[in-house]
Amino acid sequence: MSMRRTRTxxxxxxxxxxxxxxxxAELAEMHPQTLRMYEQRGLIEPKRSPKGTRLYSHEDVDRxxxxxxxxxxxxxxxxxxxxVLRLEQELDRARRRVDALERRTEELQTEMVxxxxxxxxxxxxxxxxxxxxxRSLAPIRREPVEQPTPAPAPEPSPGPRRIRVExxxxxxxx
Numbered sequence: 001m002s003m004r005r006t007r008t009x010x011x012x013x014x015x016x017x018x019x020x021x022x023x024x025a026e027l028a029e030m031h032p033q034t035l036r037m038y039e040q041r042g043l044i045e046p047k048r049s050p051k052g053t054r055l056y057s058h059e060d061v062d063r064x065x066x067x068x069x070x071x072x073x074x075x076x077x078x079x080x081x082x083x084v085l086r087l088e089q090e091l092d093r094a095r096r097r098v099d100a101l102e103r104r105t106e107e108l109q110t111e112m113v114x115x116x117x118x119x120x121x122x123x124x125x126x127x128x129x130x131x132x133x134x135r136s137l138a139p140i141r142r143e144p145v146e147q148p149t150p151a152p153a154p155e156p157s158p159g160p161r162r163i164r165v166e167x168x169x170x171x172x173x174x
């Protein structure tokens with residue numbers, strides 16, 4: 001009788017802590033003490049098991065590799081790495097904010113068009129009184145009416161300012 005083998009595949013969330021410090025250090029090609037130092041500096045924050053064991057995620061290992069790339073390949077010291085990572089966080093927050101503002105702008109434009117359409121339909125559907133019937137509404141004046149001098153027309157507003165936002169990889173339009 002032959003035994004059938006079954007294969008089980010487990011998918012782990014990219015941010016779930018699954019590697020102990022020795023495995024994470026090996027994956028990132030670093031010494032475990034380096035990981036502890038990076039944690040002290042706040043460059044990495046591994047999860048902890050209920051007993052307090054450090055558990056590193058795939059994201060943590062990727063971040064460790066990125067730190068190593070900045071220090072070894074680019075020659076940055078840890079203060080420089082901290083600054084780069086902080087700037088990247090700020091840039092990410094700014095991108096999310098711009099995306100939210102763009103979505104809100106689209107919503108408002110859609111709402112504005114709908115309101116304009118509703119007002120236009122309302123005006124078209126209203127009853128208009130033909131000009132020949134308006135004479136009975138207001139008496140005809142025979143004496144000349146003094147015409148007021150027209151006020152100078154206000155200068156037209158240039159309208160809302162448009163600001164071009166360029167994303168990575170876009171060519172600036174001229």
